[in-house]
Amino acid sequence: MPGAPPTCALADIVAGYEVPANEYQRVEVRRLQTLVGTVLSLCNDVMSFPREIGVIWNLPNILIAQGMSQQEAITNTVRIHNNVVGEYFDLEARITSWAGAELRRFLNDMGTLMRGHYDWARQQKRYAATDNYFFDATVEPEDFRAARRENAKDA
Numbered sequence: 230m231p232g233a234p235p236t237c238a239l240a241d242i243v244a245g246y247e248v249p250a251n252e253y254q255r256v257e258v259r260r261l262q263t264l265v266g267t268v269l270s271l272c273n274d275v276m277s278f279p280r281e282i283g284v285i286w287n288l289p290n291i292l293i294a295q296g297m298s299q300q301e302a303i304t305n306t307v308r309i310h311n312n313v314v315g316e317y318f319d320l321e322a323r324i325t326s327w328a329g330a331e332l333r334r335f336l337n338d339m340g341t342l343m344r345g346h347y348d349w350a351r352q353q354k355r356y357a358a359t360d361n362y363f364f365d366a367t368v369e370p371e372d373f374r375a376a377r378r379e380n381a382k383d384a
Contacts (some may be wrong), residue, residue: 237262237265237266237339237342238334240338240339240342241331241334241335241338244293244334244338246331246334246335247331248329248331248332248335249329249331249332252328252329252331252332253332253335255324257320257323257324258285258324258332258335260320261317261320261321261324261339261340263341264313264316265317265343267308267343268313268314268317268343269342269343269346270348271306271309271310271313271344272310272334272343272346272347273290273307273346273350274287274288274289275289275303275306275307275310275349276305276351277350277352278290278299282299288302288309289302289303289305289306292301292305292306314343317343319342321336321339324336330380
C-alpha cells in the first residue's frame with residue numbers, strides 16, 4: 230500500500246481537476262483511499278505469488294506459514310481482496326450520495342486505478358498466478374460489476 234496515498238493524492242491534479250478540500254479531507258474519502266491501497270496490495274500479492282514464493286510480506290506466504298496449502302492461501306487471499314473491494318463499493322455508494330462533481334470523478338478514477346492495475350498485472354510475465362492457480366468466479370463477481378455500473382450512473 231505504500232504507493233497508494235501519493236497516487237490517490239495526485240489523481241485529480243494530473244487529470245486536470247481538483248476535489249474540494251472539504252470533501253477530499255472527509256474521513257470517508259480517506260478511508261476509500263486506504264481501501265484502494267489495500268486492494269492494490271492484495272491484488273499484487275495474488276498475481277505475483279509464483280515469483281514471490283517464500284517472501285514473508287506476501288499474504289499467501291503468511292497463510293502458507295500458518296498451515297494452508299498454496300491453493301488455499303491464494304483462495305483465501307482472493308476472498309479477502311473481494312471483501313475489501315465490496316467494502317470499497319459500499320463506501321463509494323455512500324460517498325456518491327453527497328459528493329460534488331469533482332469528487333464523483335475522483336471516485337471513478339479510483340475505480341479505474343484498481344481495474345487498471347488488475348488488467349496490467351494479468352498481462353505481465355512477472356504476474357503469472359492466473360496461469361498457475363484456480364481463481365474461479367471470485368476474481369470479479371457479477372455483483373461487483375453491477376455495483377460499479379450502478380455507481381457510475383449516479384456520477
